[in-house]
Amino acid sequence: MNTLFRCFLLLIVVSYFGISSSCSSSLQKDYVAQVSPIVPSDLPAEYAANRGKSPCRDRMNYVPDLEFLDHTPEKKVKVSVHYMLSEKVKNNFNETDGYQFANQIIYHCNKYLKDNLKMSLPVGNKTPQLPLRYSYLLDVDKSTRSGHAVYFHRDDELYHFNGTKSKDKNYGSREVYKKYGKNKGKVLNIFMMEPHLDSLDSPTFQITGRGVAFGDWVKMTAVYQNTRDTVVSPSGFNHVYGRYAQQRTLNHEIGHCLGLGHSWRKNDGCDDTPAHANCWGLTGKPPCNGKAISNNMMDYIPVAQSVTPCQIGTTHMTMSNKTRKVRGCLKKTWCTFNKEKTIEIKQDHEWNGAKDIEGHLVVMDGATLTLRCRLSLPRKAKIIVYPKGKLILDGATLENDCGQEWEGIEVWSYNEDKGEVVYFNSPTINNAKNKITVL
Numbered sequence: 001m002n003t004l005f006r007c008f009l010l011l012i013v014v015s016y017f018g019i020s021s022s023c024s025s026s027l028q029k030d031y032v033a034q035v036s037p038i039v040p041s042d043l044p045a046e047y048a049a050n051r052g053k054s055p056c057r058d059r060m061n062y063v064p065d066l067e068f069l070d071h072t073p074e075k076k077v078k079v080s081v082h083y084m085l086s087e088k089v090k091n092n093f094n095e096t097d098g099y100q101f102a103n104q105i106i107y108h109c110n111k112y113l114k115d116n117l118k119m120s121l122p123v124g125n126k127t128p129q130l131p132l133r134y135s136y137l138l139d140v141d142k143s144t145r146s147g148h149a150v151y152f153h154r155d156d157e158l159y160h161f162n163g164t165k166s167k168d169k170n171y172g173s174r175e176v177y178k179k180y181g182k183n184k185g186k187v188l189n190i191f192m193m194e195p196h197l198d199s200l201d202s203p204t205f206q207i208t209g210r211g212v213a214f215g216d217w218v219k220m221t222a223v224y225q226n227t228r229d230t231v232v233s234p235s236g237f238n239h240v241y242g243r244y245a246q247q248r249t250l251n252h253e254i255g256h257c258l259g260l261g262h263s264w265r266k267n268d269g270c271d272d273t274p275a276h277a278n279c280w281g282l283t284g285k286p287p288c289n290g291k292a293i294s295n296n297m298m299d300y301i302p303v304a305q306s307v308t309p310c311q312i313g314t315t316h317m318t319m320s321n322k323t324r325k326v327r328g329c330l331k332k333t334w335c336t337f338n339k340e341k342t343i344e345i346k347q348d349h350e351w352n353g354a355k356d357i358e359g360h361l362v363v364m365d366g367a368t369l370t371l372r373c374r375l376s377l378p379r380k381a382k383i384i385v386y387p388k389g390k391l392i393l394d395g396a397t398l399e400n401d402c403g404q405e406w407e408g409i410e411v412w413s414y415n416e417d418k419g420e421v422v423y424f425n426s427p428t429i430n431n432a433k434n435k436i437t438v439l
Contacts, residue, residue: 026414026415027387027412027413027414028412028413028414029410029411029412030410030411030413031407031408031409031410031411031434032408032409032410032411032421032434032436033434033435033436033437034436034437034438034439035393035409035421035422035423035427035429035436035437035438035439036422036423036439037422037423037424037439038392038422038423038424039422054372054373054395055352055353055372055373056352056353056354056372056373056374057317058317058352058353059269059270059310059313059314059317060309060310060313061313061317061352061353062312062313062314062316062317062320062353063130063309063310063312063313063316064130064131064133064312064316066128066130068349069131069133070341070343071343071349071351071355072133072316072355073133073333073334073341073355073356073357073358074133074134074135075133075134075135075316075319075330075331075333076134076135076136076137076330076331076333077134077135077136077137077188077254077258077326077329077330077331078136078137078138078139078186078187078188078329078330078331079106079136079137079138079139079149079187079188079189079190079329080138080139080141080149080150080151080182080183080187080188080189080190081098081102081105081106081138081149081150081151081190081192082150082151082152082153082176082180082182082189082190082191082192083098083150083151083152083153083192084153084155084158084159084160084176084180084191084192084193084194085152085153085154085155085159086154086156086159086197087154087155087156088156089197091159091194091197091200091224092159092192092194092224093192093224094152095145095152098150098152099144099145099146099148099150101227102138102148102150103138103146103148105223105246105247105250106136106138108247109136109247109250109251110135110136112247112248112251112297112305113132113134113135113136113251113307114131114132114135115305116129116130116131116132116305116306116307117129117295117303117305117306118306119272119295119296119306119308120292120293120294120295120306121274121276121292121293121294121295121296122274123290123291123292127272127308127309128309130309130312132307132312132315133312133316134258134315134316134319136254137331138150139183139187141182149182149183149187151180151182153180155179155180158175158176158179158180158193159193159194160193160194160195160196160197160199161193161194161195161210161219161220161221162195162196162199163208163210163221166199168196171210171212171219172212174214176191176193176219177189177191177214177217181217184216184217185216185325185328185329186328186329187329188216188217188218188254188257188326188329189216189217189218190217190218190220190250191217191218191219191220192220192221192223192224193219193220193221194221194222194223194224194225195207195221195222195225200225207222207225207226208222209221209222209223209226209245209246209249210222210249211249211250211252211253212253213253213254213256213257214257215257215324215325215326216257216325216326216328216329217257218250218253218254218256218257219253220246220249220250220253222246223246223249226245226246227245248297248302248303248304248305251297251304252297252298252304255297255298255307255311255315257325257326258314258315258318258319258326259314259315259317259318259324260297260298260311260314260315261298262278262298262299262300263294263296263297263298263299263308263311264276264277264278264294264296264299264300268298269310269314270308270310270311270314271310272308272309272310272311273296273298273308273310273311276293276294276299278294278299278300278301279293279294279301280293280300280301280302281293281302296308296311297311298311316353317353317354320353320354320355320356320374321354322374322401332401332402333356333358334356334357334358334376334377334378334401334402335378335379335401335402335404336358336378337358337359337378337379337380337381338358338359338378339359339360340359341357341358341359342359342360342361342362343357343359343360343361343362344362344364345361345362345363345364345367345369345389346364346366346367347366347367348367348368348369349367349368349369349370350369350370350372351369351370351371351372351373351375352372352373353373354373354374354375355373355374355375355376356375356376356401357375357376357377357378357381358378358381359378359381360381360382360383360384361375361377361381361382361383361384362383362384362386363383363384363385363386363389363390363391363419364386364389365386365387365388365389366388366389367386367389367390368389368390368391368392369389369390369391369392370392370394371391371392371393371394371396371398371427372394372395372396373396373397374396374397374399375396375397375398375399376399376400376401376402377398377399377400377406377407378400378402378404378406379400379402379404379405379406380406380407381406381407382406382407382408382409382410383398383408383409383410384409384410384412385409385410385411385412385419385420385421386412386419387412387413387414387417387418387419388417388419389419389420390419390420390421390422391409391419391420391421391422392422392423392424393421393422393423393424393427393429394423394424394425394427395424395425395426395427396427396428397427397428397429397430398427398428398429398430398432399428399429399430399431400430400431404431405431405432405433406431406432406433407432407433407434408432408433408434408435408436409421409432409434409436423438426438
């Protein structure tokens with residue numbers, strides 16, 4: 001390489017870095033101290049018609065978008081497992097097998113949630129299969145042998161679960177939770193309560209798995225009994241169960257805690273869950289003589305592994321609601337900053353549901369983000385608006401839901417271009433380290 005050519009390359013490199021340095025010096029980053037109201041002429045056309053109407057209680061605004069799944073951060077419900085045992089007879093999992101089973105049934109429940117099946121009803125439906133974006137997490141308790149929140153209670157007064165048809169029914173009793181509940185309000189307690197020993201000795205008793213939900217804890221029965229490969233009924237009919245057959249019941253009951261109703265009824269709040277006869281199987285006789293039976297998680301059927309978009313939206317609306325009991329049982333992932341969870345808004349979006357995010361929120365060049373509900377950001381996180389980006393606060397609440405401070409709104413400018421932040425409909429901004437006044 002001759003000397004003249006080397007000098008030419010050096011000149012190009014020096015010129016390039018000189019230009020880059022000059023350009024970068026034009027980029028300014030400033031925290032917003034005041035937010036001005038939007039110019040009336042710039043109000044969205046639909047605002048006049050929707051004045052005063054909040055979209056934050058519409059469950060459809062919480063349905064995950066397949067193209068933007070990061071806009072619906074995955075929630076984790078912390079759970080604990082309690083085995084209720086007789087003081088004298090082995091009637092349930094004990095310390096030799098209970099720890100392992102607790103981990104395994106939670107694993108299989110999560111697998112059911114992950115493998116969301118296509119709806120079988122109505123026949124020929126086109127209901128989308130969407131990810132649920134929530135799962136269960138067996139809580140930690142270092143005082144137990146396994147290090148997880150798995151407990152064993154021997155109590156001849158409270159070990160059993162008597163169903164609705166029993167003369168000594170106790171399915172609605174809260175006594176077992178009052179006495180043995182752990183980390184109440186912070187962990188969803190699951191009580192495994194088997195049938196009464198007298199019932200199991202009866203030749204006419206049918207072992208049926210069932211459960212009941214109480215907002216932030218549930219009771220289950222016949223989980224241990226149904227782990228056998230075959231159960232013979234009094235009539236001689238063989239019921240074949242999988243070892244984790246009752247994961248469908250557990251998902252169903254926790255579904256109630258997450259705001260879901262029985263989906264075979266007309267009043268469950270979702271248009272994509274058709275009313276039906278709730279048939280366990282096709283019998284060839286009315287009303288169970290159709291072409292298919294339900295497979296929805298909130299029905300009483302053998303395969304309960306389908307959840308509709310509206311139902312998924314309902315669960316996320318419930319988990320985002322700070323007044324619901326189950327929210328206290330969530331792992332507060334939104335309290336810890338994770339830069340990898342930064343959400344970049346690259347095109348126009350309207351967030352019409354409450355969200356708890358874990359990283360920065362960046363409105364990029366050419367995009368407009370409209371916030372209408374509650375948004376929680378972790379400590380160290382900020383909202384960044386690029387020079388050609390726009391943030392509209394339409395009655396939104398910005399906060400840190402962990403008793404800490406988030407950084408604030410940072411607006412970038414480059415030469416003549418500057419990010420824009422405006423509001424209407426009286427937003428609320430709390431916990432910002434760099435204080436923001438709404439003019």
